[in-house]
Amino acid sequence: MFCYQCEQTARGTGCTAFGVCGKSPEVADLQDLLIYAAKGISMYAHRARLLGSRDREIDLFVVEALFTTVTNVNFDEDRLVSLLARAETVRNRARDLYEAACREAGQEAEALGGPASFAFAAAKEALIDQGGKVTPERGAERHGDVVQGLHDLVLLSLKGSAAYADHAQVLGQEDDAVYAFFHEFLDFLSRDALSVDDLVGKALEAGKWNIRVMELLDAANTGTYGHPVPTPVRVTPLAGKAILVSGHDLKDLELILKQTEGKGINIYTHGEMLPCHGYPELKKYGHLAGNYGGAWQDQREEFDAFPGAIVMTTNCIQKPKDSYKDRIFTTGLVAWPGVTHIGPDKDFSPAVEAALAAPGFEKDEPEKTILVGFGRNAVLGAADKVVELVRAGKIRHFFLIGGCDGAKSGRNYYTDFARAVPEDCVILTLACGKYRFNKLDFGDIEGIPRLLDVGQCNDAFSAVKIAMALADVFETDVNGLPLSLILSWYEQKAVCILLSLLYLGVKDIRLGPSLPAFVKAPVFEVLQEKFNLQPIGSVEDDLRAILG
The missing domain is CATH 1.20.1270.20 (Substrate Binding Domain Of Dnak; Chain:A; Domain 2)
Structure with a gap:
């Protein structure tokens, strides 16, 4: 290989x-x-x-x-x-x-x-x-x-x-x-x-x-499912039987919600499914109880501790531990040897039965929430206020800190960078890289949250539309905005998003935690010369270079 x-x-x-x-x-x-x-x-x-x-x-x-x-x-x-x-x-x-x-x-x-x-x-x-x-x-x-x-x-x-x-x-x-x-x-x-x-x-x-x-x-x-709306999502469990849905597929989540109505089972999202709570046609289900855990790379420990069934809808699966192999299920294109697969009929009854047989959560944990649902409609709905704050000097800069998370060392850079962003700046985020900092309290700037969760990696189009709309308002292009992209990558969806940004002419992107092995030095030199694409450095140096 x-x-x-x-x-x-x-x-x-x-x-x-x-x-x-x-x-x-x-x-x-x-x-x-x-x-x-x-x-x-x-x-x-x-x-x-x-x-x-x-x-x-x-x-x-x-x-x-x-x-x-x-x-x-x-x-x-x-x-x-x-x-x-x-x-x-x-x-x-x-x-x-x-x-x-x-x-x-x-x-x-x-x-x-x-x-x-x-x-x-x-x-x-x-x-x-x-x-x-x-x-x-x-x-x-x-x-x-x-x-x-x-x-x-x-x-x-x-x-x-x-x-x-x-x-x-x-x-x-x-x-x-x-x-x-x-x-x-x-x-x-x-x-x-x-x-x-x-x-x-x-x-x-x-x-x-x-x-x-x-x-x-x-x-x-x-x-x-409607345009996402700002929504607080519970990140602590409720007492009762439970199914955890991971991956990216909204349709699978909807089917699971429908097939578990009235069965006394709470449905939790995991990983990239977190933004689903902002969609009106999904959040209407009362047993969509909250989000459990963080990004994909921690799933072996998180799934082991989860007292219910788990369904993997798309990519992100890791080798299951024996302790939960009999209560994890795959569907769609996902497959792991020895793991029960839910076929094209999408009958999730094996997962339902496994959830009912598992102990579930014993008690309600103290409620804690995080905010999701800042897709382009929500952000642009507040565009007048945002523009006013920018022109008044109350919002100095926007940072899009997003992309894939992973286990390799160096990704603490993104947590440290988010923490170091000055209080007069706003952070946009998307994809599972946000789990590095999305439970931190960043506060707000005159009612505009300083952390805006745009959604999944699948929602990168929404972030592009936000940037282009703001560029129109300020009569400039994306490179003329007070906006910097600090991206983390792991797999191939991050690759096509990066190429989309380069096609749009976006410059000064910082990429990490390491550069792609398949992009050889002569090619990267071309990308640096044309787009000023560059690897992440230290948080202090990168912030100084961006903000002066």
Whole structure:
């Protein structure tokens, strides 16, 4: 195996023996082979689309294949083997679609090689061996480190965008042009000859397309559940039976809430599900009791202590301890060997039964709350007041401190930075990185909370809209605002968001806790020169550089 797609990759260069995330070498190789298969499918699907032919089943499978390989999603060899069997069937379907389109257009079909004609093995062991031949490390042997790193920068961005696209289509929001984007880019990445200039251009273009994908997801979430509103969320438990819902999927949470009504079970959110409490159509359920725990990397201890059932709806799962393996459940694309999976019918009764069998919380703990729900509607609804405070010098600067959390050392920087932000400044935050400081009391500036939780990493579009709206009011661009972005990254959704920000021309972003292993020094130098993208330093030096 060779995997360097997450921030915590071994030695900061790549996992080669076993994934830091818990991914086995076998799973890593099968995932690489699934990406190779997705390239082959897209080679046909892209060409068919140029001739006016498309197939939604093919489109959805490619998105699913990409999302399946995101960090902390699927750790199950057998499920990956099943996906590879489907991939071969879908590739044949895509080939037939392309050839039929060629006949209709009166032209000869190209004879495509590489992943388009690759013969997949039948046995799992042979598939694993094949996957070992298409790892990023093998790619670097052919293309060199810089080109392969840029290839992977684009690919990892596609994986992150696919996660957002999957969430959106679950709630009925799709765009055929987005599916065309995935096919076109995977077809591009399947080429043998790739140049640095072309790949840099594709990376920024991928950022442009990710904005469209995030827009779809925003429309899906707000169109289904309403725009988030500022809401206090209880972070201490109530007495009674309990189910903990983690991941990112709002639809799964809604289904669990519906299926547990009247059963005496309290539902708690975990990790990136915290912002769900701000959505009117979710907060109306009286048994949505609060949020339990913090970010994903602490789940083994938190889940062990949770006296109920746990449901993982999307990525973020870690190897379950034996102490709770019989009461944790996966659904959607998430999978761990030996963990009960809730299928497409979304019948969560096994989780309900496990919750009823577990002891639950014995008593109410003293109430403590935190505020969520500062999506773009809520923030822009107070825009006049915010603008007034800025012009009066009462709000000096905005800091967006957000992104992924993780276990690797160095992330205390974000806590320290938030604590050090002067009292005349406002902090915007989103994604699970906020757990580093979201329980601290930052107070307010004439009624405007100094900490505004915009939502999940999935809600980055909301943050972009806030920044662009404020830029319009102040008759400048985003770079002209008193706004600084202090970002933490861990997995592939953070990659596509970063590329979106670069596509928008946002400069002076500080990124940490370490730089991506796949972005080699010559490429990072280009990004520094063009966008002043820079690694985090010390809190004192960074604040001094920003505020003067």
